Amino acid sequence: MDHQLDYLQKQIDQLDQQIADNNKLLQDPTLKDLASTEIASLTDQKQTLLQALTELKNSLDQKQNSPTSDYDNSPATIEIKGAAGGDEAKIFAQDLQEMYTRFANSLGFKVESIDDGIIKISGKANPPWKFGPYATFKYEAGVHRVQRVPKTESQGRIHTSTATVAVLPQIKPSEVVLKESDLEWQFSRAGGPGGQNVNKVSTAVRLTYKPTGEVISVREERYQQRNRDIALELLRQRLWQREQDEKQKQLETTRSQAVGSGQRAEKIRTYNFPQNRVTDHRLNQSWHDLDLVIQGKLDKIITTLHQQSLES
Numbered sequence: 467m468d469h470q471l472d473y474l475q476k477q478i479d480q481l482d483q484q485i486a487d488n489n490k491l492l493q494d495p496t497l498k499d500l501a502s503t504e505i506a507s508l509t510d511q512k513q514t515l516l517q518a519l520t521e522l523k524n525s526l527d528q529k530q531n532s533p534t535s536d537y538d539n540s541p542a543t544i545e546i547k548g549a550a551g552g553d554e555a556k557i558f559a560q561d562l563q564e565m566y567t568r569f570a571n572s573l574g575f576k577v578e579s580i581d582d583g584i585i586k587i588s589g590k591a592n593p594p595w596k597f598g599p600y601a602t603f604k605y606e607a608g609v610h611r612v613q614r615v616p617k618t619e620s621q622g623r624i625h626t627s628t629a630t631v632a633v634l635p636q637i638k639p640s641e642v643v644l645k646e647s648d649l650e651w652q653f654s655r656a657g658g659p660g661g662q663n664v665n666k667v668s669t670a671v672r673l674t675y676k677p678t679g680e681v682i683s684v685r686e687e688r689y690q691q692r693n694r695d696i697a698l699e700l701l702r703q704r705l706w707q708r709e710q711d712e713k714q715k716q717l718e719t720t721r722s723q724a725v726g727s728g729q730r731a732e733k734i735r736t737y738n739f740p741q742n743r744v745t746d747h748r749l750n751q752s753w754h755d756l757d758l759v760i761q762g763k764l765d766k767i768i769t770t771l772h773q774q775s776l777e778s
Contacts, residue, residue: 543586563583565759569763587599587603604633608630610736613737613740636699669693
């Protein structure tokens with residue numbers, strides 16, 4: 467995040483120079499009023515950046531070796547995508563989304579559908595569950611594998627498919643600073659359900675982050691501004707995750723692998739339907755109640771993951 471500190475400081479320095487330039491114009495009666503207005507505006511901008519700089523410095527000062535511990539009570543955004551396995555992988559991804567939704571609802575969290583394959587978990591859980599939204603789901607990040615006979619399989623053969631899960635905390639704008647010049651926006655009609663509004667107004671947004679080529683599309687909400695806000699939030703989360711992944715590589719030699727890194731490339735769990743068995747490969751442990759797990763009974767697995775993390 468040092469580059470973000472440098473960027474904010476450069477912006478503040480530029481504002482200081484502009485304020486100084488306008489102060490010189492106060493001596494000119496014809497420009498005095500215009501200069502005063504400009505100074506007030508520039509001063510407000512400077513205060514906003516100073517606040518962001520202070521928050522960012524405080525955040526850096528409070529960082530611990532574990533890059534996610536500060537976010538445990540944060541809302542969590544879960545992105546689920548079908549990977550290997552074609553249509554069956556997409557169906558499995560939907561099953562995982564429903565599993566997480568049921569589990570979150572059972573705990574008392576608020577669940578919002580952000581876009582296809584993306585849900586946001588927020589709020590506080592009902593006692594006695596003690597984990598916040600991000601802490602609850604952070605160990606679900608990785609590759610999930612399913613073994614079962616697809617409904618479309620006529621010969622009863624077992625297929626293996628995979629889905630990837632990313633779990634990201636809510637990131638403050640001061641933690642990941644975005645330059646407007648790096649953002650490219652496109653707008654279109656959302657289409658589909660939602661009434662006449664989505665057919666007449668360009669509410670769907672497509673955001674491209676030029677430095678990395680990252681593309682985010684959001685069309686779930688009825689209002690363009692809300693979809694813009696969601697796109698920016700998702701972008702900050704993904705850029706934050708990229709930085710955490712880089713830190714993770716540096717910590718690999720000293721950190722225990724008992725619970726795993728939470729990176730999306732890591733295979734973490736297998737759901738074997740013919741044997742009604744779910745196996746968590748980080749724990750090297752299996753449960754023979756897959757039928758309940760897929761319905762949202764995840765508490766045993768997640769509690770065990772947290773216990774193992776504390777012991778490691």
